[in-house]
Amino acid sequence: MYVSLSNIYKNYGDFQASKDVSLSIEKGSLVALLGPSGSGKTTILRMIAGLETPDRGDICINGTRVNTVAPADRGIGFLFQSYALFRYMTVFDNIAFGLTVKKVGKEEIRRRVTELIDLIGLSGLEDRYPSQLSGGQRQRVAFARALAPNPDVLLLDEPFAAIDAKVKEELRMWLRNTIQQIGITTIFVTHDQEEALEMADQIVVTNKGRIEQVGTPQEIYCNPETPFVAKFLGKSSVVEGYDVLKGFQKIDNVKEALIRPEYISIHPQGSLHRYRSVVELGYIEHILFKGNRLEVTLRIGELVLVANHTIDGHAFKVGDAVDVLISRICIYDDNATYLVENEGMNTSSLFYI
Structure with missing residues (x-):
């Protein structure tokens, strides 16, 4: 498996955020971490990213244990819920930011950023600032910025939380199609059942720090294995x-x-x-x-x-x-x-x- 978590435990004081979490994710798959608030899904995402460290257990990416590897060295692209675009940078400079930090050559930066701007469908808007873009366009820029350094794994933290319903529906399909086109292993956190069922190849249902069930959207919905999953999915x-x-x-x-x-x-x-x-x-x-x-x-x-x-x-x-x-x-x-x-x-x- 490309990304694996084995017997992970994580506590915040007396609160147990992860309890014996084990998970295997195949290369190139699009996986949703789905659960109610406080169920542990974001903790899993942050531990994979290296923003949190498990108290026990192992996290491996492409066969390498990364528990002690710095976030910048894990080959992770992270898309935050708030986009976190730099207000005073243009679309081009926002996307180029990670490459600039890594001191990539100017010609390579221009080639890569131009490629990504074409990918997200914003050609001609390179010189605009975030305030001059719609919510959906800002989301695409944030997505391109996360992809710019060619990460091995892409992590998305509730990527559509700040977008209105109509744009959200369009972006879901665009993001799924784009991820499939690129072939990058992607894990996203959501509490939106429809979002998970519509987008994911595999859904991981979390509850009280544990994984309740892992399966395809159809398996999870039609064949819930636990009372929690049966109650949580659907109305x-x-x-x-x-x-x-x-x-x-x-x-x-x-x-x-x-x-x-x-x-x-x-x-x-x-x-x-x-x-x-x-x-x-x-x-x-x-x-x-x-x-x-x-x-x-x-x-x-x-x-x-x-x-x-x-x-x-x-x-x-x-x-x-x-x-x-x-x-x-x-x-x-x-x-x-x-x-x-x-x-x-x-x-x-x-x-x-």
Whole structure:
């Protein structure tokens, strides 16, 4: 593996920021460190960069242990959340800064900076100052500056936190495509699930200083291995007494279940004839317009669930009685999660994940 962390521990006084963290990252991959605030993801990033030193454990880059190697000698490019561009330097000089510090020749600096300005699509803006750029343009300049010294690994600390939603969406795809084009190993920190799912080749979910799960976006979302990951990813309804739902039986020692919106379909009352034996009667309590879909809150007996509905589907309104079909639920105990298929729809009902 190109970047590896082995049995890493890091304390800040009484606070344990990293607890036995082990992680392997392949060369050229784009990896997201995803978790809530205080989960340890930024500590991992800063230790790889050399801005923090682990109390125990080893960090290796390209087979070399770097625990005692200075940050400047690790071959790391770091993009800060705030961009940290120099206000009184032009676009050209900002990008050239790292090369200038390393005393690279002027002709090589000009060649490299020109190459990067073309890469980020800002040709013609070399002489502008940060205040003359949009937020998205400043982000691209900061990205180019991090790449200028040809680092082996690129680290990004919440790279889109300061950008508005529309520009953020465009920059995500631009950054992913650019990183793939360059082929540089990249690790970024985010608390934005959509960002991680959309951009990353691999997601590392952190919680209370530990790594909960590592996998592809699809693996993490569809097959959560721990209760925390199941609850953290997506927008789920947590329900007790899940066995009152048709097609689901009580599993020993499992009290709660998660039901994601995509596990639920809603139909006009009396219109759903297939799987009739497991259709629930529900009542719509709230409808929220989400642009490309409707988020529908509905009640089935004492249970309140959230489902998605297409904007061009049947025009439901609050108070409507509806047919509800729940295809699966995710149940969990203290150690693992299980996907349970509706027995009335599938003969194979229990999948350990």
